[in-house]
Amino acid sequence: MSRILVTGVNGFTGRYLAPELVAQGHEVHGLVHQLHGADEPLTRGVHQLHGCNLLDDASISRLIQELKPDKVVHLAAIAFVGHGDVDAIYRTNIVGTRNLLQALARASAAPTAVLLASSANVYGNATAGVIDESTTPAPANDYAVSKLAMEYMAATWQSQLPITVARPFNYTGVGQAENFLLPKIVAHFSKRAPVLELGNLDVERDFSDVRTLTQCYSRLLSTPCAGQVLNVCSGHGQSLTVILALAAEIAGYMPEIRVNPAFVRANEVHKLVGSCSRLEQVIGPIDAIPIKKTLAWMIAAATSPSANGAGSLK
Helix, strand or coil: CCEEEEECCCCCCHHHHHHHHHHCCCEEEEEECCCCHHHHHHCCCCCEEEECCCCCHHHHHHHHHHHCCCEEEECCCCCCCCCCCHHHHHHHHHHHHHHHHHHHHHCCCCCCEEEEECCHHHHCCCCCCCECCCCCCCCCCHHHHHHHHHHHHHHCCCCCCCEEEEEECCEECCCCCCCCHHHHHHHHHHHCCCEEEECCCCCEECCEEHHHHHHHHHHHHCCCCCCCEEEECCCCCEEHHHHHHHHHHHHCCCCEEEECHHHCCCCCCCEECECCHHHHHHHCCCCCCCHHHHHHHHHHHHHCHHHCCCCCCC
């Protein structure tokens, strides 16, 4: 059993990863920006929640020294591409991560694994077809720039810490906020809304189920892979047209689709499909949940709230 610290534990990914690690017998500690009573029930099985602002380097240093985690998963970040506060994006995603790494490097007991969640958005509008880790990054928005800068910054700590960088492609599931594309689509289909307004329709994404992603993360924590940068993805692209057709098949109806110029982002990444070959070389074959099953799970949960929560993999 390891003592594992998960930052951003009450975020979308953390609420699935923490129970996965607990089920494996680990003692999981969660880091949240600020501790409130309402935080307690959000993440099942967490041994203890700790409130700490990653931008407060003295506070994070004290916490790490007291906790002495064996392993760390760093999920805390501003993860929405359209987030309006650019200063917060850069400070949280770069400076906050640096403060964490500095605290870990200074601790009397060094962790055996540090997993940093970056993003496939660092690739931008790559023209290489299926993108592998050798593809030259070309970030096209502030969020992506902040994540790539975070990776470069983290590389300066590689001699002191066993850091692995994960570049997840798009993933989704029950509980993801509706400002993300698939939860927005699911919400409209579950309510049988007559009209669905979207931004760019000419996009293709590599979608994974959050439960598949968290299994990959948990396997990375138990596999020697320090120093590597790894795509976490399905290896298959889905156009927005196909996603809409699958949702219509599941829900039994299709709303009128309208393009709203207000939802069209500048510097939109049009195609983002990854290669998971290097990841599978490290952790073995990935038993990915098909996107149709993910959509069915999400639509069922949206129409029957009692079905909400982290479900089983199959």
